[in-house]
Every structure is written in C-alpha cells, then in structure tokens.
Amino acid sequence: MFRNNYDGDTVTFSPTGRLFQLEYAIEAIKQGSVTVGLRSKNYACVVALKRNADELSSYQKKIIKCDDHMGLSLAGLAPDARVLSNFLRQQCNYSKLVFNRDLSVEKAGFLLSDKAQKNTQSYGGRPYGVGLLVVGYDKTGPHLLEFQPSGNVMELYGTAIGARSQGSKTYLERVLDEFKELEDEDPESIIKVGVQAIQQSLKDEVLNTDNLSIGIVGKDLPFTVYDGERVAKYL
Amino acid sequence: MTSIGTGYDLSNSVFSPDGRNFQVEYAVKAVENGATSIGIKCNDGVVFAVEKLITSKLMVPNKNIKIQTIDRHIGCVYSGLIPDGRHLVNRGREESSSFKKLYGKPIPIPALADRLGQYVQAHTLYNSVRPFGITAIFGGVDEDGSHLYMLEPSGSYWGYKGAATGKGRQTAKAELEKLIDRNPDGFSAREALKHAAKVIYMAHEDNKEKDFELEISWCSTSETNGLHKFVQDDLLNEAIEYAKHETSAAGDSDSDSDSDNDSDNDNSNETHDKEGDIKLE
Amino acid sequence: MNHDPFSWGRPSDETYGKYNTSIAEASPYPSMNTQQPIVTGTSVIAMKYNNGVIIAADNLGAYGSLLRFTDIERLIPVGQNTVVGISGDISDMQHIEELLDELEIENNYDNSSADSNECLQPSYVFEYLANVMYNRRSKMDPLWNALIVAGLEDDGKPFLRYVNLLGVTYSSPTLATGFGAHLAVPLLRRVIDHDSDVEKTTLETAEKTILESLKVLYYRDARSSRKFSLAILDKDQGLIMKKNLEVENMSWEFARDIRGYGTQKV
Numbered sequence: 001m002f003r004n005n006y007d008g009d010t011v012t013f014s015p016t017g018r019l020f021q022l023e024y025a026i027e028a029i030k031q032g033s034v035t036v037g038l039r040s041k042n043y044a045c046v047v048a049l050k051r052n053a054d055e056l057s058s059y060q061k062k063i064i065k066c067d068d069h070m071g072l073s074l075a076g077l078a079p080d081a082r083v084l085s086n087f088l089r090q091q092c093n094y095s096k097l098v099f100n101r102d103l104s105v106e107k108a109g110f111l112l113s114d115k116a117q118k119n120t121q122s123y124g125g126r127p128y129g130v131g132l133l134v135v136g137y138d139k140t141g142p143h144l145l146e147f148q149p150s151g152n153v154m155e156l157y158g159t160a161i162g163a164r165s166q167g168s169k170t171y172l173e174r175v176l177d178e179f180k181e182l183e184d185e186d187p188e189s190i191i192k193v194g195v196q197a198i199q200q201s202l203k204d205e206v207l208n209t210d211n212l213s214i215g216i217v218g219k220d221l222p223f224t225v226y227d228g229e230r231v232a233k234y235l
Numbered sequence: 236m237t238s239i240g241t242g243y244d245l246s247n248s249v250f251s252p253d254g255r256n257f258q259v260e261y262a263v264k265a266v267e268n269g270a271t272s273i274g275i276k277c278n279d280g281v282v283f284a285v286e287k288l289i290t291s292k293l294m295v296p297n298k299n300i301k302i303q304t305i306d307r308h309i310g311c312v313y314s315g316l317i318p319d320g321r322h323l324v325n326r327g328r329e330e331s332s333s334f335k336k337l338y339g340k341p342i343p344i345p346a347l348a349d350r351l352g353q354y355v356q357a358h359t360l361y362n363s364v365r366p367f368g369i370t371a372i373f374g375g376v377d378e379d380g381s382h383l384y385m386l387e388p389s390g391s392y393w394g395y396k397g398a399a400t401g402k403g404r405q406t407a408k409a410e411l412e413k414l415i416d417r418n419p420d421g422f423s424a425r426e427a428l429k430h431a432a433k434v435i436y437m438a439h440e441d442n443k444e445k446d447f448e449l450e451i452s453w454c455s456t457s458e459t460n461g462l463h464k465f466v467q468d469d470l471l472n473e474a475i476e477y478a479k480h481e482t483s484a485a486g487d488s489d490s491d492s493d494s495d496n497d498s499d500n501d502n503s504n505e506t507h508d509k510e511g512d513i514k515l516e
Numbered sequence: 517m518n519h520d521p522f523s524w525g526r527p528s529d530e531t532y533g534k535y536n537t538s539i540a541e542a543s544p545y546p547s548m549n550t551q552q553p554i555v556t557g558t559s560v561i562a563m564k565y566n567n568g569v570i571i572a573a574d575n576l577g578a579y580g581s582l583l584r585f586t587d588i589e590r591l592i593p594v595g596q597n598t599v600v601g602i603s604g605d606i607s608d609m610q611h612i613e614e615l616l617d618e619l620e621i622e623n624n625y626d627n628s629s630a631d632s633n634e635c636l637q638p639s640y641v642f643e644y645l646a647n648v649m650y651n652r653r654s655k656m657d658p659l660w661n662a663l664i665v666a667g668l669e670d671d672g673k674p675f676l677r678y679v680n681l682l683g684v685t686y687s688s689p690t691l692a693t694g695f696g697a698h699l700a701v702p703l704l705r706r707v708i709d710h711d712s713d714v715e716k717t718t719l720e721t722a723e724k725t726i727l728e729s730l731k732v733l734y735y736r737d738a739r740s741s742r743k744f745s746l747a748i749l750d751k752d753q754g755l756i757m758k759k760n761l762e763v764e765n766m767s768w769e770f771a772r773d774i775r776g777y778g779t780q781k782v
Contacts, residue, residue: 005240011247011365015239015257017264019316019368100643104634110626114325117318123363139633139670151318155298156291173292300628307621328625332618 011123022120022127025149029131029161032075034201035062036168037133037144038158040182040190043218044135044142046073047194049162049202050211063215063225067092069102069137071215071223075162076130076149084132084147087115105136105143109153117151131161137217160201167200187216195234207235246362258366259359262315262388265368269314270447271403271438272301274372275411276383276396277427280455281374283312284431286403286439289446302452302465306331308341308375310452310463314401315369315388323371323386326354344375344382348392356390370400375454376461403438410434424455428466432478437485449475522546549657553605555579557590558739559696560601560664561729562676563704564689564714565722568750569674571599571666572726574734575760576741577606583741591745593755594620595636597668599747600645603693604661604681612645612659619644638667638675642685650683658682662693668749674714689714692729695737700729719750727763734763 006012007020014020035048048062060078064085065071070092074081088103091111095103112132119127132147146159157180160168172193179193191214195207205211212231217223226234243249244257251257272285285301302312303320305327313320330350334342351371358366366388372395374383385398397411414430422430428451435449451471454463466474518528522545526535537544555577562571577585590609592600594616602609619641624630642665652658662680669675678693679685689711690704707725708717726746734740742763748756 005245011363012245013258013261013265013365013368015244015261015264017261017266017268017315017368019265019365098644098647099640101637101640104627104629106628106634107626110321113318114321117322120318121322121358121365121367140629150316151321155295156293157295158293159291169291169293176292298628300626304625307624332621335617336614 009123010120010125010127019120019150022150025127025129026131028129028149029076030163030165032077032130032162033062034160034162034165034168034198035073035075035133036158036160036165036172036194036197036201037073037135037146037156038172038179038190038194038197039135039142039144040179040184042142042182042184043187043190043216043221044137044144045187045190045194045217046071046133046135046215047191047198048073048213048215049198049205049207050213052211059210061213063213065215065223065225066108067096067103067136068222069217070105070108070134071136071217071225072132072134073213073215074130074132075165077128078130080128080130081132084112084115084128084130088112088134102138104138104140105134105145106138106140106155108134108136109145109147109155112147113151113153116147116149120149120151133159133161135215135217136223137219137221142218158197160197162201164201164203168197171197171200187218187221191216191234209235247358247365248360248362256359256389259389262366262368263370266315266370266388266400267402267404269316269369269401270301271399271401271407271435272312272314272372273397273399273407273411273431273434273438274312274374274383274385274395275398275414275427275431275434276374276381276421277424277455278381278421279457280376280381280424280427280453280459280461281310281383282424282427282431282451282453282455283310283372283374284435284449284451285312285314286401286435287448287450288442289448296448300450300465302450304463305347305373306335306341306375307462308377308454309344309347309373310375310454311371311373312452313369313371314404315367317369319367320369320371323351323355323367323369327351327373330354341377343377343379344373344384345379345394348373348382348384348386348394351386352390352392354390355386355388359388359390372398372400375463376456381455399434399438403435403441406441407434407438410437424453424458425470428453428470429474429477432471432474433481436478436482440482449478549655550605550608550660553608553660555584555606556739557588557603557606557609558737559692559694559700559733560590560603560662561692561696561700561704561726561733562601562664562666563691563708563717563722563726564674564676565717565719566715567719567752568668568748569666569676570719570722570726570746570748571601571664572730572744572746573601573603574730574741574744576739576743578739581738583739586741586743589745589759591747591757592616593747593757594641595623596631596755597670597749598636598638598641598675599666599749599755599757600641601664601666601693601747602661603663605659608659608661612648612661612663615645615648616641633670635670637669638665639669641665641667642675642677642679646679646683646685649679649681653681653683664691664693666747666749668751672751674749695739696729696733699732699736703729703732719748723748731763731766735766 006014010021050059066088127149134145158172214226243251247258386392399407560573573590577588658681692700
C-alpha cells in the first residue's frame with residue numbers, strides 16, 4: 001500500500017506541487033447530495049436533493065438565501081456552508097448599508113474565494129469542506145458561480161456538484177443551447193430544465209415534495225426557495 | 236528528486252543538508268503546471284497576456300477574468316494556484332494604498348516589487364505557512380517610465396524585457412527572446428500587443444487539443460494614459476487574427492525554437508510514483 | 517448644580533475641593549477634537565434641470581477673514597457621472613478627496629463592468645460619504661464640512677443630496693451649503709420651487725440662475741471669491757467641468773450708499 005507523506009496538512013506541497021489536503025476537501029463535496037445550478041437570460045436557479053439522517057428526522061436544508069438578489073446551494077459539509085453563507089449575508093448587508101448598493105455576484109465570488117484561500121495557506125486550520133453554487137441577479141443580469149474549497153470560483157451557464165453530479169452536468173451540456181440564451185419571461189422553464197438535470201444524478205432516490213428543494217432568482221423576482229408542496233408541480 | 240523520503244522536504248522553512256528548501260521548489264512545480272502567462276515591456280508601457288484554458292463548454296465565455304489590477308497604473312498576471320495569486324494581489328493593493336496615504340503619490344513600481352518580494356519571501360521562513368504557489372508577472376508605468384517584474388515563490392524577483400511563466404514558458408521565452416533580439420530599439424504598445432497574442436498562441440501549440448481564450452491587458456502612456464486596462468475588443472480581435480495567422484505559418488516553416496533543454500520534469504531514475512508517494516514494503 | 521459641561525460627571529469642587537489634575541496626569545479639560553474649521557471654503561450651490569444637474573463653488577480658501585488661497589478646487593469628480601462639492605474645512609476636504617480616490621480605485625478592482633453597469637453611482641458615493649460623516653461625528657471627531665453630491669443615476673434620473681458634519685442628510689431639487697443656504701436657495705427656488713418645476717427648467721435657465729446666485733453670494737459673502745468652478749452633469753453631454761470662470765456684469769453702484777462701515781463720515 002502507498003502511504004502519502006504529503007497529505008497531512010494544508011501547508012505541505014507534494015513534490016509535484018499539489019496540495020493533497022485541498023484535493024481531499026474537494027472530495028468532501030462528493031459526499032454531499034447532488035445540487036444543480038443553471039441560468040438563462042433572465043433567471044438563475046438552483047435545484048437540490050435533500051437528505052434526511054433517518055426516517056424520523058427532518059431533511060437537511062440545502063439552499064440558503066443571502067439577500068433579496070442572491071442565494072446559494074451547497075454540497076458537502078453543511079456547517080461550513082453556514083459559515084460561508086453568513087459571511088455572504090454580512091457582505092451583502094455591508095454593501096447595502098454603506099454604499100446603498102446590491103453586492104454584485106462577481107464580487108461575492110471573489111470575497112468567498114479570498115476567504116477560502118486564507119484557510120489553505122496557514123497551519124492549524126483546514127480548508128472548507130463544501131462546494132457552493134451561488135446564484136444571483138444584479139445589474140449585469142443573472143449569474144451562476146461554482147465555488148470550491150481551494151478558493152477557485154468559476155462563472156458558468158450550468159453545473160452540478162455533489163454525489164453523482166456528473167450525470168446532471170452531462171445533461172446540462174447537452175441541452176445548453178436550449179436554455180443559456182432563453183429569453184424567458186417566467187422562471188418555469190429554467191426550473192424544469194434544472195429538475196430534469198437533477199434527475200440524471202439520482203440512483204435509489206425518487207424526487208418528492210420532501211426531498212426536492214428549488215431556489216430561484218431573476219428579473220423582478222427576489223431570491224425565493226421552494227420547498228414542500230410548492231415543488232409538487234415540478235415533479 | 237533524491238530528496239523524497241529523507242524528511243527534509245516535508246516542512247516549509249527547513250533546509251536539507253545540501254542547503255535547499257524543498258517546499259519552495261515544490262511550490263515552483265505548482266507554477267510549472269499552470270496556464271501560461273507572459274508580460275512584455277515596450278517603449279512606453281507593458282502588455283500582459285494569459286492563456287485561459289476552457290475546461291468545459293458550460294463556462295461562460297470572456298468571464299472568469301485572470302489578469303488583475305494592483306493600482307491604477309499597475310497590472311498583474313500569474314500562473315499557478317489562482318487563489319494564491321489573488322492573495323498576492325490583495326497584498327499589493329494594501330501596499331499601494333498605504334504608500335499613497337503616507338507619501339501622497341502612487342507607488343513606484345520598483346518599490347512595490349520590493350515589498351511584494353519581501354512578503355512572498357516571508358512565506359518561506361515559517362513552518363506555519365506554505366510558500367505562494369504562483370509566479371507573478373507585474374508592472375506598469377510610473378514617473379520613471381515602464382517597468383516589468385517577475386516574482387517567484389522564493390521571493391526573488393527580476394526586472395524583465397519579456398517574461399513568461401507557466402506550462403508553456405519554454406516556448407514563450409524562446410519567442411520573446413527572438414522578438415527582443417529582432418527589435419533592439421524596442422517597440423510600441425500596439426506592436427507588443429500583437430506579439431503578446433502570438434507568443435501565447437505559440438506557447439499553446441504543445442497543448443493544442445485543449446481550447447483556450449486569450450486575455451490581454453496593457454498599461455502605456457500612449458494607449459491608456461498610464462492606466463492599466465483591458466484591451467478593447469477590436470484591437471484584441473486584430474491581435475488574435477495576427478496570432479492565428481502567424482502560428483499557422485510558423486507551424487509549416489520554423490518549428491525550431493524550443494527543444495526544451497532544461498526540461499523540468501526530470502523523470503530519470505525515479506523510484507517512486509509521480510506524487511512522491513513512498514512504497515512501504 | 518454646576519451647569520458647565522466641563523464639570524459634568526466630576527466630583528463637585530464644593531464638596532471635595534478642587535480636582536487635582538496631576539493625579540493620573542489627567543488633562544484639566546475633557547479630551548477634545550476639532551472645535552472649529554481653520555482654512556475654509558464657502559458655499560456650494562446646486563440645482564437640477566430637465567436633463568441633469570448643475571453644481572458650483574468658488575475657488576477660495578479663507579484663513580479666518582484673510583483670503584488666503586485663491587486656487588482651491590472644491591468640485592471633485594468621482595467616476596464618470598458624479599461630482600462632489602465640498603464646503604467647510606479645506607484640510608478635511610482634502611482628506612475626503614483621498615477617501616473618494618480610494619473609493620474609485622477599489623471600485624475598479626476585479627470589476628469587469630466597472631465602465632458600464634457596475635460603475636460608481638452618485639447614490640453609492642453619497643451613501644458612503646454620509647456614513648463617513650455620521651461615523652466621525654459619532655466619534656466626536658467630525659469632518660468639518662457640508663457636502664453636496666450631484667450626479668446622474670444610471671436610470672437617467674438626476675441625483676442631488678446634502679450631508680454635513682452632523683451626519684444630517686436631505687434632498688431637494690435646489691441645494692446650497694453655508695451662506696448659500698440663506699442667500700442662494702431663495703433665488704434658486706424662484707426657478708424651481710417644487711419637484712415638478714424641474715421638468716420646465718432648461719440647462720440655459722438653470723445655468724443662468726446659478727450664475728446669478730453666485731453673483732449675489734460674491735456681493736454679500738465676505739469669504740467668497742470672484743473666481744469659481746461649475747460642473748454640469750448632462751444626460752446627453754456627460755460631465756462638463758468649467759474652471760476659472762468669474763462672476764461677470766457686477767455693479768457696485770450700491771456701495772456708495774452703504775453707511776456704517778469703513779472710514780466715511782455719515
């Protein structure tokens with residue numbers, strides 16, 4: 001068996017210049033249930049599969065609102081996501097309070113990136129163990145960002161993270177041209193594509209009103225989370 | 236890599252018996268796998284260019300911008316761990332802002348290079364941090380004219396006429412050398428722009444199967460009034476057309492330039508797997 | 517009770533004898549910050565019109581009654597569509613200029629739409645300055661200024677709002693700081709009394725009104741100068757900065773009738 005000497009902490013480079021602790025943190029995302037994000041010309045949406053610990057327990061919340069124009073969904077360590085979403089909420093509030101300005105999604109991504117990077121360069125901590133899909137609608141329209149524990153943030157038309165997310169991603173790539181330039185006047189069509197996409201990542205699960213969660217934001221539509229009966233029509 | 240297994244390469248700030256700091260060398264490896272970045276110094280400014288690999292068609296074109304601005308008159312591009320680059324640029328912005336508060340004028344670029352160099356070097360001194368996994372190319376125009384620097388994970392930096400780092404640096408360096416040899420009197424920012432595009436296209440040749448976007452910014456007295464700015468679309472497209480044309484022509488005739496003499500992946504006599512994992516019997 | 521604020525919260529001298537300030541090296545006074553401006557700029561005046569907004573201020577920095585500096589620029593452009601006019605202490609104004617410069621630089625960092633949708637709006641600049649002013653006064657260390665932020669929002673609406681050293685803010689289609697609030701505002705309101713009058717006011721009328729008001733201020737404000745700057749933010753023409761203008765067509769005829777000053781015998 002191989003024993004890796006270079007994966008004990010976040011401040012040790014391997015001889016090829018890799019940071020194993022970071023790569024492992026990125027692996028932690030795959031332990032979480034799948035979530036999909038996508039955007040059209042006017043809306044950005046996240047769709048997530050919620051998990052419960054056992055039959056009697058409630059389902060773990062997957063989508064968090066940060067401001068009227070921004071929210072996110074998570075895959076991986078939920079407590080880490082709460083730290084990051086609280087941070088984003090603070091930054092959104094700060095921007096509104098001090099500048100009377102909605103935090104741009106682009107800037108939100110950079111703020112997350114810089115916060116996550118700090119955990120990767122000094123001893124004693126660990127990187128965040130969560131991936132985020134940040135969606136928002138600002139002065140430049142709808143946006144979707146994928147955030148990773150390394151501090152890498154990318155702007156995408158659509159993506160998926162979490163367990164078996166590749167299926168959703170492949171689906172989104174296939175139907176990309178149908179939704180990315182869509183001049184939709186209501187959020188229904190983009191949500192439907194999102195739900196279709198997440199179906200591609202399911203194995204034993206079946207989507208129902210308990211385990212499906214949808215977050216939507218867009219033109220004239222503040223960030224809203226649909227849970228329970230409100231997702232019934234998308235099943 | 237005879238160091239592996241000796242234990243001297245496991246912690247930052249530790250010298251090996253022959254006086255090397257392996258963690259810094261490993262940080263350099265992170266840079267060498269990164270996307271190619273270059274900087275060119277011209278008569279009245281500098282031009283930065285970077286190769287942006289397209290890893291998925293789901294990525295939004297022309298977003299995910301890599302080149303950053305440190306101050307109005309200073310730009311920066313880097314290869315390696317991108318979030319580390321952002322860290323360095325944030326530090327550069329703090330230095331630049333504090334200089335202006337204290338002295339009431341924009342920071343001279345050599346002074347910034349010195350301060351950033353010290354900051355990066357400090358990250359090689361302690362085992363509680365790791366070195367920066369980037370090599371940064373930065374520069375711009377100040378009261379003494381144009382400046383271009385390249386800063387490595389060790390904290391050492393040099394001034395350059397043309398600088399390249401990242402995966403395609405060998406090809407890029409060869410191209411830059413040819414370019415600068417051919418133009419002993421230097422060239423304008425407009426010309427440098429076209430050359431920068433070409434150098435990135437040439438450097439990408441070895442990596443042809445992957446799609447990429449070209450990102451270019453500049454800072455010159457003639458073109459941008461001494462401010463660091465992204466190149467406007469029409470000039471960018473012109474440069475890309477030139478680069479494509481030149482690259483396809485070069486593919487037919489002179490494929491001499493780079494034979495990778497000081498190749499970095501010295502794979503001979505490696506007894507361990509490529510990650511340096513040690514086999515336990 | 518001793519009503520002197522300096523004595524509040526202290527043991528009374530009648531009961532305990534005079535407080536010995538050498539104990540704990542205490543100062544005989546409470547700690548104090550700025551109590552008055554030193555070199556001052558006088559009024560800033562501004563008004564909206566049907567296609568934008570105008571703002572003006574003279575170029576004088578007065579040291580008490582001495583007209584000490586005659587080339588002080590008190591209209592500060594921020595980004596492409598905002599001008600901040602500053603009256604009050606000039607060194608505090610210069611500090612605010614530094615803050616605004618930093619605000620502009622930081623807005624351009626990592627902002628791919630810095631020249632378009634995500635550029636600085638006058639409302640952002642104002643909110644920031646209002647916070648700075650209020651925070652400073654809450655620290656009992658005010659920036660001794662009154663500011664007017666004039667600009668064009670990206671929805672095309674003109675923006676005009678006031679904030680001063682107390683952190684008080686308000687808006688109006690016509691605004692003035694300092695002496696101008698008494699002398700110029702009534703004149704400006706002859707043209708624009710209500711919001712609805714803005715639509716009826718052309719750039720030409722507005723500019724004429726501002727010039728007339730500056731003339732009255734130069735007549736009657738002993739801390740004003742003839743030379744001034746004027747900025748127009750027009751929806752179609754963008755920012756127009758006019759510098760080194762002078763108050764014209766004055767008549768000092770009335771001066772001979774003034775009694776009670778100077779050396780003349782009544």
